[in-house]
Amino acid sequence: MNEKQLQQMTSKKGFIAALDQSGGSTPKALRLYGIPEDKYSTDDEMFDLVHEMRTRIIKSPSFTGEKIIGAILFEKTIERKIDDKFTADYLWEEKGIVPFLKVDKGLQPEANGVQLMKDIPTLDELLKKGIEKHIFGTKMRSVIKSANEEGIKAIVAQQFDIAKKILSYGLIPIIEPEVDIHSVDKEKCEEILKKEIFANLDKLDKDQKIMLKLTIPSVEGFYSDVIAHDNVLRVVALSGGYTRVDSNEKLAKNPGLIASFSRALTEGLNVDQTQKEFDDLLEESIDGIYQASIK
Incomplete structure (x- = not known):
């Protein structure tokens, strides 16, 4: 493991950019960027276009460490x-x-109020590829729709089981059991989720460090004790469909929680913008998310 990267992820101020839209979510990401589906006809063309978008973001002057x-x-x-x-x-x-x-391959159909991850049959090969390409860690997402204890327990158990394999490769896993922001019992979902997170954290060895990516909680400061846990390197927040303004406002009320936004980060960016328009908007977005992350 790269010790300089580990130190940065442990203590440096800032946030994590989520640029990981995959096959199912790529058309929507391109559409929001101003590229409709009739502008490409194959998956290769689609991924070429999204790589151009990501390259433009990454090379922008404000997109730095x-x-x-x-x-x-x-x-x-x-x-x-x-x-x-x-x-x-x-x-x-x-x-x-x-x-x-x-590293996840998408979601299973909803059952017991949750969507577990699909099987990842090529996980070992993917982790080896990540190491070859100098990846520090991984991320995997599942979704909680309602406050079903059995379902939430299954989601957290699945996440931690796969996280242990990822840890065995010397990589840091980001566990993402997202609570749907539209859930009618979101607060109850978060109570059950936190209980299950602690139950699984307490089974880890002392030297096993993980990260968590969680929906911004309904109760301010709700995850402070998770953030403080010895096995937790960092807790980051997803935007979950909130606008950037709403995401930043909610995030700022949760000290220690930092952003890992996707749609909220790229909100308003468009393929037809001049480079200056694009860079200025991205800089404004990055600065706002950063300020909310260091509160």
Whole structure:
């Protein structure tokens, strides 16, 4: 493990950029960027376009390790290059940003009020590829829709089981059991989730460090005790469909919780903007998210 990257993820102020839209979410990301689906006809063309979008974001002057401590990437992104360097190397060597890799393969249909992750049959190969491409850690997402204790217990158990394999490769896992912001019993979901997180954290060895990516809680400061846990390197927050303004406002009320936004980060960016318009808007977005993350 890169000790300098570990130190940065442990204590440096800033936030994590989520640039990991994959096959299912890429068309929506491109659509929001101003590229409709009739502008490409194959998956390769689609991924070329989204890599161009991500390259434009990453190369923007404000996208640096000064305020962004890490970035989550998609598998096809780590296989591609920016200015003759693989994306993860470019992020760290040119920008001072720690690279993470999304490893989940999407969600199962809803059952017991949750969506577990689909099986990841190629996880070992993917982790080996991540190591070859100088990835620091991973991220995997599942979703909680309602306050079903059995379902939430299953989600957290699945996340931690896979996290242990990731840890065995010397990588830091980001566990993301997202609570749907539209859940009618969101606060109850979060109470059950926290109980299950603690139950699983307490089973880890002392030297096993994980990160958590959680929905901004309904109760301010709700995850402070999770943030303080010895096995937790960092707790980051997803925007979950909130606007950037709402996400920043809610995040700022939760000391110690930092952002890992996707849609809220890129909100308003458009393929037809001039480079100055694009850079200015991204700088404003980064600064606002950073300020909310250091409260």
